[in-house]
Amino acid sequence: MDSKLTSRRQFIKQLASVGAVGAAVTKAPFVFAKKNITLRVMGTHVTLQEELRQRAMKELGFNITYEPNGSAAVLQKAASNPGSFDLYEQWSDSINVLWHARAIQPIEIERLNYWSEINALTKTGKLTSQAREGAGDAPNKILFVQPNNHLGSQPSNRISFMPYVHNVDSFGYNSNLIPAGVPYDTESWGWLLDDSNRGRVALVNAPTIGIFDAALAAQAKSLMTFNDIGDMSVQELDTLFDILMEKKRQGHFAGYWTSVPQSVEFMVSKRVSIQSMFSPGVSSCKGQGVPVIYASPKEGYRAWHGVMCLSSKTTGYVQDAAYDYMNWWLSGYPGAFIARQGYYISNPERSRPLMTNQEWDYWYEGKEATSALKGTDGRDSVKAGERRDGGSYQTRFSNIAVWNTVMKNYDYSLDKWYEFLNS
Structure with missing residues (x-):
């Protein structure tokens, strides 16, 4: 073989090797930096x-x-x-x-x-x-x-x-204390303000969330109506909080939770029988033996x-x-x-692919669980034979009343919310 050709090939090979090292060097800093990030x-x-x-x-x-x-x-x-x-x-x-x-x-x-x-x-x-x-x-x-x-x-x-x-949110209720309703038919946001539940109701203490639970409840009870529940006027906010303040004076509310663990404690201790809830709280309550139903309100969910x-x-x-x-x-x-x-x-x-067929069918398809399913805490949160409250992913997200929202009158609603909590 020609010595010049051999030398040229060796040179190109060495150059390619240097290039590969150079490329690696340009990527190396993040790899090394990861350990210190x-x-x-x-x-x-x-x-x-x-x-x-x-x-x-x-x-x-x-x-x-x-x-x-x-x-x-x-x-x-x-x-x-x-x-x-x-x-x-x-x-x-x-x-x-x-x-x-x-x-x-x-x-x-x-x-x-x-x-x-x-x-x-x-x-x-x-x-x-x-x-x-x-x-x-x-x-x-x-x-x-x-x-x-x-x-x-x-x-x-x-x-x-x-x-x-x-997800879509609603309220949870203890079916040992409140008779089970019919999803999308008799279950209603109005239950949160129903006199039969006085003293056993909690709301989530988050102004951009709890205010919509309260508004949906007030509208469902025909205590007021909204032109646009996702963008309440000052006058509508005043009326809503007048209703809530009167309910509070009557001893209607048992508390206002700020975290999922606190909402679970409220329900497990029987401090409340009905309250605003998030899905993990419902699962946790069920895992601890409390029969909480996550309502499917006929008015639609708060998404x-x-x-x-x-x-x-x-x-x-x-x-x-x-x-x-x-x-x-x-x-x-x-x-x-x-x-x-x-x-x-x-x-x-x-x-x-990382879920069992039973998990997928229950959580996404709304089908009956053919075996017990565990929650993220390792406890059984779903019993064999149960169906997911509200049904499938598609059904639940086809019934949205309002999304969590920061309204144009957010600052005013914030003042009214804390006035309500501190009264």
Whole structure:
């Protein structure tokens, strides 16, 4: 073989080797930096669970801290101090507050590995074309960052939050103390203000959530009506809180819970027989032997969509880690995990293989459980023969009355809410 040709080949081989090393070097810093990164995630107890944190750290290779608190507390802290977190997990009603406070930055869609798998609910506001969209801030209305830097429904390449967990909420009631109703027929938000339940009722202490439970109840009892329940006027808010204040003077309310564990304690201790509830609280109560039914109100559900937001102060390698964590949430395991506490994920088909057929049929299809199913706490939360309250994913999300929303009169509603609590 020609010596010059041999030398040339060796040179090219060496050059390729150097190039490969060079490429590796350009990628190496984040790999090494991972060991020293701490990703700070602020949110509520709903998603900030220790099993998820441990699993994420193991699979992603960097440290993660969780800071869970009540809904109102985390929103206030995040809006006023974006340097206190890297990722924020809560509900879509917090988006307008965080965006206007410049506490969060746009998320680049091209960096989200599973964006194409996310279903129509977030992108269009409806799971199916026949579904009720519901009043208030349907997630698609506040998802996309527009050219003028406002939020809207017109698709763009930047979004205000990464869609992930979501559900419809209502109220839970102890069927040993209150006779079971008929889903979508006799079960009604009005039960929260019914005199027969006086002294045994609790509301969630979150102004952008509890206010809608109360409003739906007042309207269901024909105590008042709203022109747009998702955007109440000052006069409507005054009337609503006059009703609530009178009920409070009568001793109607037994408490106001700020976290899921507290709501469980209220129900397990029999402090209340009916209250605003989130799905994990219902599952936990059932796991502890309390027969809580999660109502399917004939007026429709109060819906919410989980949001994962990137702090406006997060940059560099920590920002890279934040994108890794967001992608991890849609990679399958987390969606299967949170299904066992009654929550849905935005790309459910990726989680389906990690669930048993029985789990999928019960949680997503609304079919009868053919065997006992465990919740995220490892306890049996579903008995064989039970059906999910409200039915299938499609049925439940076809019956939305209102989305969790920050109204135009948010500041006024906030003042009225705390006046009510402190009276």
